Amino acid sequence: MREVMDVIDKDENYVYLRTTRTQECESCAMKGGCTLLGGPNELKLKAKNTEEVDVKKGDKVIVEMPEVPVVKLSFLAYGIPLIVFLSIISILYTLGFSDIFSFLAGVLGLGITYFLIHQYDKKKLKDRYLPVILQKLEKKIDLKLHEKGEI
Template sequence: MITEIGKVVALKGDRVWVQTIRTSACQSCAARNGCGQKVLAAASGGRANQILVANSVDARVGDEVTIGIDEQALLGASLLVYAVPLILMVVASILGHQWSGGHDGAAMLGAVLGLSAGFYAGRKFQRAGGKDYEPRLVRVNRVASENCL
């Protein structure tokens, strides 16, 4: 399970908004010059992210919590978002090129249609099994009311 620590900032019914701060391990990584994470961390400036998750551990506003997502769910979501559209784009481009007798315009149109179909299919698959791809609260690390003593 991939986890991240955050703070509950708001309640919304049976769900909570959890705020996390993007951190980067670039200072301790040997591959810092050849990695895109450093660029992403620099672009974000350490800004906070907020995510809405089901409140399965009875967290309250101000609690420090751990949120997590299963590695298999993350891998599946990555394949759905990246691989399916790209594979459909390549296949549709080849088919458009073949069916048109070698015209590049048909190949480009096929690529655009295949990519669009891939995004649409990915969205439909995600909605069908969306609960698997959502992060969830794993535990409350520190309760807000303990800090007031």
Template sequence: MIETARVVKVEKNSIVVNVTGTSACSSCAMSGHCAFTSSSKTILPKPKDVEIKEGDYVEFETPKHLSATKVSVLLYGIPLIIIIGGTMVLVAFTKIGNLESLGLSVLGAGIYYWILNWYTKKHEDKYSPYHVRKIEPPENINIERLGDLK
């Protein structure tokens, strides 16, 4: 999905942007008339080939292979299985107590998160949003209402 964002701050290797809800709102019949303004502060990697400064607008896209379901399973489903399943297996097949089994299972989930963090940092270009291009300010957004998130 392509998102539109206004650059709030430019740092050495990243930019801080206000992400606006244009992709979801542009097809709505009430676009531009409702009181709902969806915006959030997001940190994106700084593009190397385009000069970006505060106040500019950019479009970026999240990788198509990362669906909400896949991310949810990676972040919540697998650790939950490790904690619950690990505790049940350790209690059933070892002489370790309940609390110790739970502690070891939570430790296993922590190791899983560490491996996941290491892998996503190693393959950052594959798993992070990337910029499509710098654009002119969109016409269907009330810029005055957005404000800066600080």
């Protein structure tokens, strides 16, 4: 999926982007839920800084959003820690340890699992699902084409 976003910052590795998610929010069943606390329908994210497209703060760019395996990543973030937590509690309780000790050991196992997932994410998934900047939009001509739906 391609989107038009604004460049809000840039460093040597990443370009930081912002967009107002108007099209996606219109079809969402929870529309308005994101702004419950007063925040706008904005999405802030970072993209890979490629040397092919020279951008600076304030530019509008066309960004290709990657396909993300939501179920796999959700299981990694929620399922595995929950399984570890429940397994530790069940095993220790079955072995005759007290409820509080079993619970605290489960919480410790949960924390260690999240730490290991964080390390895996930092090393293996670091830039895998980041959007890629395809091109920089010229101020007047390309914005008119985007509004017509041609881009």
